Amino acid sequence: MSLIFGNPGIPILARGKGTVEGINTVRKLGLDAMELQFGHSVNISEELAKEVNHAAKENNVRLSAHGQYTVNLAALEKSKLDASIDKMIHAAKILNSCGGWSITWHMAFYLGRPKEAVHDLVKQHTKTIVKTLQNENIKVWIRPETTGKETQWGDLKECVKLSQEVEQVLPCIDFAHLHARYNGKNNSAQEWTDMLSFVEKELGRTALDNMHIQVCGINYGEKGEKNHLNLEESDLKWKELMSVWKDFKLNGVVITESPNIEGDALLLQKHWKAFKH
Numbered sequence: 579m580s581l582i583f584g585n586p587g588i589p590i591l592a593r594g595k596g597t598v599e600g601i602n603t604v605r606k607l608g609l610d611a612m613e614l615q616f617g618h619s620v621n622i623s624e625e626l627a628k629e630v631n632h633a634a635k636e637n638n639v640r641l642s643a644h645g646q647y648t649v650n651l652a653a654l655e656k657s658k659l660d661a662s663i664d665k666m667i668h669a670a671k672i673l674n675s676c677g678g679w680s681i682t683w684h685m686a687f688y689l690g691r692p693k694e695a696v697h698d699l700v701k702q703h704t705k706t707i708v709k710t711l712q713n714e715n716i717k718v719w720i721r722p723e724t725t726g727k728e729t730q731w732g733d734l735k736e737c738v739k740l741s742q743e744v745e746q747v748l749p750c751i752d753f754a755h756l757h758a759r760y761n762g763k764n765n766s767a768q769e770w771t772d773m774l775s776f777v778e779k780e781l782g783r784t785a786l787d788n789m790h791i792q793v794c795g796i797n798y799g800e801k802g803e804k805n806h807l808n809l810e811e812s813d814l815k816w817k818e819l820m821s822v823w824k825d826f827k828l829n830g831v832v833i834t835e836s837p838n839i840e841g842d843a844l845l846l847q848k849h850w851k852a853f854k855h
């Protein structure tokens with residue numbers, strides 16, 4: 579095992595040609611993973627999912643998904659909460675039909691409330707989601723993603739805590755978000771070592787051996803994340819970050835969320851392969 583690298587959505591090289599051709603192109607590029615983009619909607623039917631599953635198996639491309647941006651497991655209105663739960667279950671089911679392994683969301687917004695109270699809501703409703711999936715024997719990892727703004731639930735501690743509290747849950751660590759969330763912190767080997775040591779202490783090797791990582795260049799300010807950038811145009815010390823990944827012998831999938839889609843996935847993969855493992 580090792581880390582494998584992939585792009586978010588269909589590569590630029592196959593733009594407009596659909597998910598199946600996207601997967602074929604990922605293989606042609608020499609990448610090993612692709613993240614289905616369900617952020618705006620789950621754009622794959624159960625029917626198409628069968629073809630996607632087949633293409634992923636044929637090409638040995640590991641599939642993950644980014645869930646809907648509109649969910650909020652701490653929504654104030656019951657109708658919005660119910661809709662969020664339904665959307666998340668639907669997205670997880672479709673990913674499962676595609677043969678995917680892991681799906682991530684920005685789980686909730688604080689909306690001015692205490693962090694603990696919001697966490698309790700996220701926990702309660704994530705349990706409902708996982709229970710529903712388990713009843714249908716759906717085993718994809720449910721991933722709370724570390725988020726890029728202090729107004730969003732999803733600091734590293736919260737994501738780790740949720741992973742301890744609910745089965746079938748592990749964090750998706752978005753290193754760009756954690757850099758932007760704190761206006762430029764988390765950009766050194768020491769900080770990343772502390773982070774991954776914390777994850778290992780709280781969740782054990784299971785977490786480090788099943789990583790779902792997101793990374794890209796990022797523009798930020800006092801309120802956190804502004805927009806994504808290509809790695810080479812950003813201040814993120816990505817080479818140092820990768821050395822820390824290597825030190826911890828991480829296994830799993832890295833999705834680069836840069837505007838150049840496959841460009842930065844290839845850049846990181848090349849750098850990773852040049853290490854002596």
Ligand SMILES: [Zn+2]
Nearest residue numbers: 644683684723
């Ligand atoms: Zn995200």
